[in-house]
Amino acid sequence: MTQFTRRNFIKAAGGAAVAAGAAGFPMVSFGASKKVVVVGGGMGGAAAAKYIRMMDSSIEVTVIEANKHYYTCFMSNEVIHGRRSIDSIRFGYTGLAGHGVKVVHDIVTGIDANKQTVMTKGGHHFKYDRCIVAPGVDFKWEKIEGYDAKVAEDIPHAWKAGSQTVTLRKQIESMKDGGVVAICPPPNPFRCPPGPYERTSLIAAYLKKNKPKSKIVVLDPKPKFSKMGLFTAAWEKYYGYKSSDSMIDWQGTPKGSDDNVLKSVDAKTRTVTTGFNELKADVLNIIPAQKAGKIAFAAGLTKGDWCPVHHNTFESTIHKNIHVIGDAAIQSPLPKSGYAANSEAKVTAAAVVALLNGKDAPTPSWVNTCYSFVHPGDGISVAMVYNLVDGKVSKVKGSGGLTPGYAKSTMEMRAREEQYALSWFKNITHDTFG
Amino acid sequence: MKYRTIVQAMLALSGVALGAAANAATPSGEMLGNTCAGCHGTDGISTGPAIPTIGGLSNDYLVDAMMEYKTGERGSTIMTRIAKGYTDDEIKAMSKFFSGKPYVGNKQKVSAKMAKTGAKLHKKYCEKCHEDGGTSAEDDAGVLAGQWRPYLQYTMEDFHSGARTMPKKMKKKMKAMMDKHGAKGEQALLDYYAGQE
Numbered sequence: 001m002t003q004f005t006r007r008n009f010i011k012a013a014g015g016a017a018v019a020a021g022a023a024g025f026p027m028v029s030f031g032a033s034k035k036v037v038v039v040g041g042g043m044g045g046a047a048a049a050k051y052i053r054m055m056d057s058s059i060e061v062t063v064i065e066a067n068k069h070y071y072t073c074f075m076s077n078e079v080i081h082g083r084r085s086i087d088s089i090r091f092g093y094t095g096l097a098g099h100g101v102k103v104v105h106d107i108v109t110g111i112d113a114n115k116q117t118v119m120t121k122g123g124h125h126f127k128y129d130r131c132i133v134a135p136g137v138d139f140k141w142e143k144i145e146g147y148d149a150k151v152a153e154d155i156p157h158a159w160k161a162g163s164q165t166v167t168l169r170k171q172i173e174s175m176k177d178g179g180v181v182a183i184c185p186p187p188n189p190f191r192c193p194p195g196p197y198e199r200t201s202l203i204a205a206y207l208k209k210n211k212p213k214s215k216i217v218v219l220d221p222k223p224k225f226s227k228m229g230l231f232t233a234a235w236e237k238y239y240g241y242k243s244s245d246s247m248i249d250w251q252g253t254p255k256g257s258d259d260n261v262l263k264s265v266d267a268k269t270r271t272v273t274t275g276f277n278e279l280k281a282d283v284l285n286i287i288p289a290q291k292a293g294k295i296a297f298a299a300g301l302t303k304g305d306w307c308p309v310h311h312n313t314f315e316s317t318i319h320k321n322i323h324v325i326g327d328a329a330i331q332s333p334l335p336k337s338g339y340a341a342n343s344e345a346k347v348t349a350a351a352v353v354a355l356l357n358g359k360d361a362p363t364p365s366w367v368n369t370c371y372s373f374v375h376p377g378d379g380i381s382v383a384m385v386y387n388l389v390d391g392k393v394s395k396v397k398g399s400g401g402l403t404p405g406y407a408k409s410t411m412e413m414r415a416r417e418e419q420y421a422l423s424w425f426k427n428i429t430h431d432t433f434g
Numbered sequence: 435m436k437y438r439t440i441v442q443a444m445l446a447l448s449g450v451a452l453g454a455a456a457n458a459a460t461p462s463g464e465m466l467g468n469t470c471a472g473c474h475g476t477d478g479i480s481t482g483p484a485i486p487t488i489g490g491l492s493n494d495y496l497v498d499a500m501m502e503y504k505t506g507e508r509g510s511t512i513m514t515r516i517a518k519g520y521t522d523d524e525i526k527a528m529s530k531f532f533s534g535k536p537y538v539g540n541k542q543k544v545s546a547k548m549a550k551t552g553a554k555l556h557k558k559y560c561e562k563c564h565e566d567g568g569t570s571a572e573d574d575a576g577v578l579a580g581q582w583r584p585y586l587q588y589t590m591e592d593f594h595s596g597a598r599t600m601p602k603k604m605k606k607k608m609k610a611m612m613d614k615h616g617a618k619g620e621q622a623l624l625d626y627y628a629g630q631e
Contacts, residue, residue, distance in 0.1 A: 350465060363460065364465065396518075400516065400519060423481075423482055424473045424485065427481055430475060431476045
């Protein structure tokens with residue numbers, strides 16, 4: 001049976017008939033028929049659901065999420081360092097329920113864009129007027145011989161926080177002094193661009209204090225990375241970087257070369273083979289190349305590895321009435337960060353609410369703020385304001401940028417940045433799940 | 435949108451070039467304000483421990499603060515970088531949005547003895563501008579009661595270092611307070627503010 005959504009009804013009946021509708025078709029309940037289904041309850045999905053309800057409580061919002069809890073990727077490096085508990089980055093869905101969001105724990109297996117229906121593994125069908133897909137990232141396991149989801153339980157990527165975060169922490173904790181930690185960051189684009197380098201910094205901070213003879217080798221398939229100048233300045237300050245006794249050995253890869261591109265891993269001996277060399281590690285952290293989450297492919301929302309969207313509404317350019325937000329979307333120059341996902345969620349929420357009420361989507365605005373810890377007591381950041389120019393997300397000229405370099409920024413200011421980062425964590429998680 | 439198009443057309447005719455960024459209408463205060471919530475909390479209510487609550491502050495205070503960040507007159511770690519991303523109209527719109535929200539203070543654990551001393555010092559040196567024990571937004575001087583203590587501390591450090599300039603009246607009163615009661619007096623004041631709702 002065709003569902004009588006308010007929007008379809010307006011389309012079918014035309015404006016004049018709608019005016020008569022209230023009197024002429026008393027059986028049709030407009031208010032109850034506006035349905036939004038959100039696929040994925042991470043940083044993007046949860047924030048979108050909450051903000052739609054805050055903006056228009058007449059809209060029925062259902063979040064379908066596989067897990068009972070979400071572990072934030074941000075701050076998970078603090079768990080690996082050891083100064084934060086895994087429980088402190090775990091968030092449930094009672095806050096969303098408090099906003100009247102229906103939360104269903106199930107796995108979405110498909111989306112029928114024509115029938116406007118989301119299907120789940122549990123055998124349920126959810127009708128929607130608009131759907132928001134926020135599946136995050138999936139891994140390109142096939143790029144690394146000998147590495148898959150099963151191997152990753154022992155040689156963790158820890159790039160989706162949770163049990164693997166704890167595994168990596170335990171491995172570093174039980175490593176002997178003088179051991180080698182090898183970190184293999186992914187090629188661009190990937191979730192949380194400064195993340196592997198914050199991880200390097202915080203593991204170094206732990207080792208420096210507890211196992212000072214140990215080394216960290218970073219086999220990077222890229223020639224440079226996010227906040228590179230600030231990270232390397234901090235590594236010089238704290239970990240002897242560039243000296244003969246450096247705790248951190250970052251090995252980049254020049255453009256066009258495959259020097260530190262990971263080819264294969266021998267799980268038994270924890271040996272990785274790159275285009276140039278072989279390295280045996282005591283603790284191995286492999287972060288594979290990434291693509292949009294599985295459901296984005298199943299629903300036909302992808303072009304290449306990611307999902308193309310209209311930037312004013314984040315509606316898919318492939319399927320109408322489906323919006324894709326967060327890491328899975330092609331949102332550049334917005335980065336694949338938690339803050340960007342939160343910002344995209346609110347722009348999308350406002351667009352969805354306006355469109356469901358027969359209005360134009362409002363003019364969008366986005367912000368990204370991203371903090372990293374380089375050492376306990378020392379934080380750095382990057383920020384940017386974005387607007388819509390010619391239909392595309394665009395950096396506002398003159399805005400944003402990095403913490404001033406180590407020669408220009410004082411320790412006091414960077415200590416404040418650490419405190420602001422801790423506040424940011426509390427506020428963004430409350431803004432999303434609270 | 436339409437208004438903009440007409441204005442653009444008129445300006446084009448009159449030979450005034452309009453920047454590319456002007457091809458969309460100014461975002462609403464709500465749209466702009468929501469981007470701030472990632473750091474400052476939903477509706478500008480910060481859950482702490484250091485980022486200040488901005489919801490419920492006065493419109494004038496918020497506009498002034500953002501304009502000072504934008505021009506660099508007021509120093510900061512990150513706000514000077516972010517404020518440069520907004521037009522004056524956008525700053526007005528977001529300030530109006532946050533000033534329309536309720537102020538929700540956060541009562542923090544402080545030394546009761548210090549707070550008591552602080553209350554007395556407040557009455558003598560600060561109450562004239564920061565009315566009603568620092569709880570009023572209407573005086574445009576910034577709400578202090580229930581604001582996060584590390585932020586209050588940073589603010590005072592910035593005033594002393596010159597990263598932020600004290601208004602004339604405040605400078606005079608603060609000098610008198612510091613001369614007589616010193617750094618401990620200042621800490622007592624902060625305890626008084628942070629210890630309120």
